Amino acid sequence: MNKFAAKPYLQRIWPEFGNDVDLSEFPFNVPAVRDLQQIEFHADVTFFVGENGSGKSTILEAIALALGFGVEGGPMSIQLLDTLGERSALARHIRMSRSFKRPKYGYFMRAESFFNVATYMDKEIGASWSYGVPALHARSHGEAFMSVLLNKFRSDGLYLLDEPEAALSPNRQLAALRAIDQLVQQRSQFIIVTHSPILLAYPNAKILAFDGSGISEIAYEDTEHLAVTRDFLNHYPRRLEQLLAPDLDSD
Numbered sequence: 001m002n003k004f005a006a007k008p009y010l011q012r013i014w015p016e017f018g019n020d021v022d023l024s025e026f027p028f029n030v031p032a033v034r035d036l037q038q039i040e041f042h043a044d045v046t047f048f049v050g051e052n053g054s055g056k057s058t059i060l061e062a063i064a065l066a067l068g069f070g071v072e073g074g075p076m077s078i079q080l081l082d083t084l085g086e087r088s089a090l091a092r093h094i095r096m097s098r099s100f101k102r103p104k105y106g107y108f109m110r111a112e113s114f115f116n117v118a119t120y121m122d123k124e125i126g127a128s129w130s131y132g133v134p135a136l137h138a139r140s141h142g143e144a145f146m147s148v149l150l151n152k153f154r155s156d157g158l159y160l161l162d163e164p165e166a167a168l169s170p171n172r173q174l175a176a177l178r179a180i181d182q183l184v185q186q187r188s189q190f191i192i193v194t195h196s197p198i199l200l201a202y203p204n205a206k207i208l209a210f211d212g213s214g215i216s217e218i219a220y221e222d223t224e225h226l227a228v229t230r231d232f233l234n235h236y237p238r239r240l241e242q243l244l245a246p247d248l249d250s251d
């Protein structure tokens with residue numbers, strides 16, 4: 001990494017677990033957290049992948065908090081009530097190295113709380129957010145997310161997104177990929193938790209896989225996401241037969 005480059009804004013994080021940390025308690029007992037060495041971020045896009053429960057959201061939220069985002073997600077300036085409890089303990093034990101250049105804009109999107117942030121923005125900030133009409137809540141989750149992505153995300157930004165594909169149709173995922181690329185070309189950096197084989201295909205990226213043995217870099221072609229999806233789509237009649245076959249052991 002060129003240490004004089006403006007990007008990545010967030011270059012690296014590492015843990016500093018002192019004596020006050022109990023490694024047998026959440027969040028420190030999550031394998032990806034307990035074994036956290038350091039994470040070096042790609043200047044453009046860094047993906048976190050891994051099984052449900054492997055600790056991706058825990059680490060993304062800790063990074064967001066350490067950067068100063070509100071725990072409910074949303075733009076850096078929005079500080080909503082802390083509902084994460086112990087999850088925020090990790091943020092206090094994360095150290096980070098950052099670029100000399102600060103991003104001009106930031107946004108943290110938690111999958112679960114996009115609704116709360118939309119409420120806040122509709123109610124408290126209203127028209128000044130210039131999302132246009134109708135208000136975010138009058139749109140579907142996917143429409144609201146695309147509206148934030150297309151109208152609110154700016155150049156020179158640092159964006160943390162937790163499973164953005166949850167809201168998006170396959171076509172919208174392709175549109176999101178294009179929007180992300182345009183922001184990357186305009187000096188933005190992304191850290192994205194995803195299960196989407198479409199988003200993961202983005203070429204200017206580093207994929208970090210979370211598993212029982214920690215966090216390691218993996219090539220797109222080696223991800224389970226690509227292998228399982230491709231196998232299923234290429235052979236779905238046969239795969240469905242196998243999956244849905246009656247269990248001969250039962251009754």
Ligand SMILES: Nc1ncnc2c1ncn2[C@@H]1O[C@H](COP(=O)(O)OP(=O)(O)O)[C@@H](O)[C@H]1O
Nearest residue numbers: 026030051052053054055056057058059086087
């Ligand atoms: N508040 C909490 N208290 C205790 N355990 C939790 C809490 N939140 C999450 N966990 C556990 O921590 C692990 C990692 O969770 P999470 O980071 O949400 O996983 P991922 O985002 O990779 O699916 C899971 O086993 C989950 O059950």
Ligand SMILES: [Mg+2]
Nearest residue numbers: 056057058162
């Ligand atoms: Mg998660």
